Amino acid sequence: MDVPPASASSPAPGAGPGLDQRAELSEFLRTRRARLKPEDVGLPSYGRARRVPGLRREELAQLAGVSVAYYTRLEQGNGRNVSAEVLEAIARALRLTDAERAHLTHLAKPKQQRGRHAVRAQQVRPELRQLLDSIDTVPAYITGRRTDVLAYNSLASALFGDWDRMPARERNWARLVFLRPDYRELFVEWDGKASDIVGYLRMDAGCHTDDPLLASLVGELSMKSGTFRRLWAAHDVKEKSHGVKRMRHPLVGELTLSFETFRLVDDADQSLITYHAEPGSPSADALRLLASWSAETTAARPA
Incomplete structure (x- = not known):
């Protein structure tokens, strides 16, 4: 029993453009950074004086061994020129799972886009x-x-x-x-x-x-x-x-x-x-x- 290929892949009413890849990358990195506490990675915590949830950008950049400006550009969704080595360093600093590491790579270095309305048939x-x-x-x-x-x-x-x-x-x-x-x-x-x-x-x-x-x-x-x-x-x-x-x-x-x-x-x-x-x-x-x-x-x- 199977779904006819045409039904499985026909555009739904109101289908529009895809997701915003830059926004997806930005929000993913923000949420991963926010879930880490300083004490989780051996950094001092300042209690109530700390105004941001999780790690600061500066702290994450230090752990990953990259400049704050470099990491900030990446967290703003600009992963176009990031190297695989830098992504791996950031993944280690964020303590990402294997699935999260793959997800980060897909977002930062997406494959060639096929066009907004190109939907490959599923057969x-x-x-x-x-x-x-x-x-x-x-x-x-x-x-x-x-x-x-x-x-x-x-x-x-x-x-x-x-x-x-x-x-x-x-x-x-x-x-x-x-x-x-x-x-x-x-x-x-x-x-x-x-x-x-x-x-x-x-x-x-x-x-x-x-x-x-x-x-x-x-x-x-x-x-x-x-x-x-x-x-x-x-x-x-x-x-x-x-x-x-x-x-x-x-x-x-x-x-x-x-x-x-x-x-x-x-x-x-x-x-x-x-x-x-x-x-x-x-x-x-x-x-x-x-x-x-x-x-x-x-x-x-x-x-």
């Missing part, structure tokens, strides 16, 4: 669709840019809310999590899921600031969800990898499932995500029951 290879259809005991799906769900198997649809009946545009994790109340019930730790989704979307934004559809999605979610606005303003980034999610399914009850992420070698924007339960656990029994229900429901539907 799933037929062989991958066949692979998804052949997996009947593990929920599996493929995500692309902007957290779009590009293809999925029947068990993933049954687990995450009957994706078959949703319009293609709505099969997007950011929209699902922030705009649908039933997903607040589905994920036991909804706050963590919401934070993860924003982190993934921020990572995508760093790689594709010229994407008008992504900017449109961010604008829509910012208008409709106060939680999204707050999380987006934090500028936290995250790469999807592996972990555990607890869910409360309306048909089979609570499940604890581990997920794994496999990024496609021939398209770094696409990833295969699988969920599985510990063998012999109540979650495994619930997943088998859901698979049986899904198979019966699929067979009963008209072709």
